[in-house]
Amino acid sequence: MxxxxxxxxxxxxxxxxxxxxxxxxxxxxxxxxxxxxxxxxxxxxxxxxxHRDDDHRMWCDAVALRLPPGAALAGRSAAWLLGVDLLARGDPVTVLLPNAARLRPHPRLSIVRSPLPGADRGEFAGLPVTTPLRTAFDLGRQGARAEALVAVDALLRRRVVELPALRAYAADRPGWPGTSLLREVLALAEPSSESPMETRLRLLLLDAGLGPLTAQHKMRHGGRFLARVDLAWPALRIAVEYDGDHHRERTQFRRDVARLNALRFAGWIVLRFTADDVLRHPDATVALVCQAVAERRTPAPPR
Structure with a gap:
C-alpha cells in the first residue's frame, strides 16, 4: 500500500x-x-x-478565493462574520456582486447583484465583506418583514451598528429596492431586544394593536429593584416574556419561580410564552394578552 x-x-x-x-x-x-x-x-x-460541511466560516473562506474584484461577502454571511448569527443550518454564503462582475453559480452560493461602492466594502480577517452599515441596510430591506426586523434588531443589539447612523444611511439612499420595507423596519426597530424570538413576539403584539409597549422594562416595588422583563405595559402592570430553552434548566427554573412570585406580589400580571406559542399559535397568544389588557382596563366593581 x-x-x-x-x-x-x-x-x-x-x-x-x-x-x-x-x-x-x-x-x-x-x-x-x-x-x-x-x-x-x-x-x-x-x-x-x-472539512466540516456545516462550517459557514469554511465556506466563506472558500468563496472568498473565487470572488471577482469589487465583490464582497454580504447579508447573513457578513452578519455572521460580524458576530451576529442569523443563519439556518446549511445556508449558502451570500455574495454581493457589482453588476458587471461575473461568478459561476453554485449551490453553496447566494448571489445578489447590486451597486457596491468602495465605501461599502470592508475586511474581516482578510475576507472582503460589506461594512456593518451596508450589511444592516441590505438585511433590513430584504425578505419577509419579520425576518428583516429580526436581523436589524440583532445587529443593533450587538452594537454592530447604531440606529441613528442606520437611519441616516438609509435616508441617503431613498430609491434603492426595498427601502419602503426598511423604513417600516426602522420605525419598529428595538436595540434592547435580546433575542430573535423576543423580536417576533413583540411584532406579533404590535401587529395586533397592542402597542405601545416597553422593551426590557425594569420593575421596582417599594424602591427596590424586582426584575427586568422582556415586554411590558407599565401603567397596566402587565409583563410578557419569551421563555427560551434555557428556562428549562433546574437552576434557572427555580430562579424564575421566585421572580414570578415577587412580581405577582407586587401586583403584576406576567404572561410567559414559548416559541411554539409565537410561531404555531399566534392567535391564542394574542388572545391571552388581550384578555389581560382588558381586565386591567376594566374598572373594578365597587364593594
Missing part, C-alpha cells in the same frame, strides 16, 4: 486555490484528485481533516 502523501502543514487548515498550489510546486493535480483533498468549489480545495 502506498504511503499517504506528505502535505505541507500550511495547507492543512484553510481552503486553497488548486491552480496556485500546483503552480507553486506545493501539490500536484494527482494529489488534489486523491482522497486527501475535498473539492469545495471549482479550483478550491480543502484538506479532508479540516
Amino acid at each position: 502506498p504511503a499517504p502523501a506528505r502535505v505541507p502543514h500550511c495547507l492543512t487548515s484553510l481552503p486553497l486555490r488548486g491552480s496556485s498550489a500546483v503552480s507553486g510546486g506545493l501539490l500536484t493535480w494527482t494529489m488534489l484528485r486523491g482522497p486527501t483533498w475535498v473539492r469545495l468549489l471549482p479550483d478550491v480545495y480543502l484538506h479532508r481533516d479540516a
